[in-house]
Amino acid sequence: MKNINGVNTEYMKLPLVEEFSTIQGEGFHAGMAAWFIRLAGCDVGCSWCDSRFTWNQADHPMVNTDVITDHAIASGMKSAVITGGEPLIWNLDYLCSVLRKNGVATFLETSGAYPLSGEWDWICLSPKRNKPPMEEICRRADELKVVIKNSSDFEWAEEYRKKVKNTAHLFLQPEWNSFGEIIPHIVGYVKLNPEWRISLQLHKYMHIP
Numbered sequence: 001m002k003n004i005n006g007v008n009t010e011y012m013k014l015p016l017v018e019e020f021s022t023i024q025g026e027g028f029h030a031g032m033a034a035w036f037i038r039l040a041g042c043d044v045g046c047s048w049c050d051s052r053f054t055w056n057q058a059d060h061p062m063v064n065t066d067v068i069t070d071h072a073i074a075s076g077m078k079s080a081v082i083t084g085g086e087p088l089i090w091n092l093d094y095l096c097s098v099l100r101k102n103g104v105a106t107f108l109e110t111s112g113a114y115p116l117s118g119e120w121d122w123i124c125l126s127p128k129r130n131k132p133p134m135e136e137i138c139r140r141a142d143e144l145k146v147v148i149k150n151s152s153d154f155e156w157a158e159e160y161r162k163k164v165k166n167t168a169h170l171f172l173q174p175e176w177n178s179f180g181e182i183i184p185h186i187v188g189y190v191k192l193n194p195e196w197r198i199s200l201q202l203h204k205y206m207h208i209p
């Protein structure tokens with residue numbers, strides 16, 4: 001592992017799918033403007049994944065991390081959401097270090113299936129059954145966001161609620177293609193368990209990325 005000034009410089013290039021400014025549609029920061037950096041690569045294999053185009057890293061160019069951070073900084077956005085794919089497949093130490101040094105807060109969207117790298121202002125953990133999250137990331141998560149496709153997913157959500165810290169914000173998010181069937185169950189569940197909140201994918205309603 002290379003190290004310059006205490007920063008791991010491994011992965012000075014990252015496989016970039018897309019980068020854009022938008023409004024965060026999900027979870028705690030829903031409604032807030034942010035710069036999104038979507039990295040390629042995911043082997044978690046969720047059946048309902050809406051980002052399959054990210055799965056194969058080879059379909060996307062390896063881009064110099066300095067170019068990625070330059071774009072984020074130039075966007076003028078106060079925060080960058082690092083998403084995927086599963087971004088923690090990659091070492092994110094350098095990416096986060098440059099962003100934070102330049103006043104861009106780092107927000108992570110992860111399944112938690114890979115070891116944590118990078119320094120984060122906010123970690124959103126969305127655990128997936130196919131490849132459950134690592135304990136360390138559960139403990140560090142600021143937000144737990146569980147996708148609900150059927151009734152058995154409530155149990156899965158409660159299992160992970162016990163693993164995150166007490167202060168973590170708790171969200172249940174209907175799986176997009178099952179919305180009609182599952183939303184009444186989520187509404188009923190949250191009325192009985194008000195520690196949870198509902199996360200809707202607002203960007204999809206606004207037809208923005």
Ligand code: SF4
Binds near residue numbers: 050054085128
């Ligand atoms: Fe898709 Fe995310 Fe699941 Fe990977 S972890 S398969 S990107 S939903």
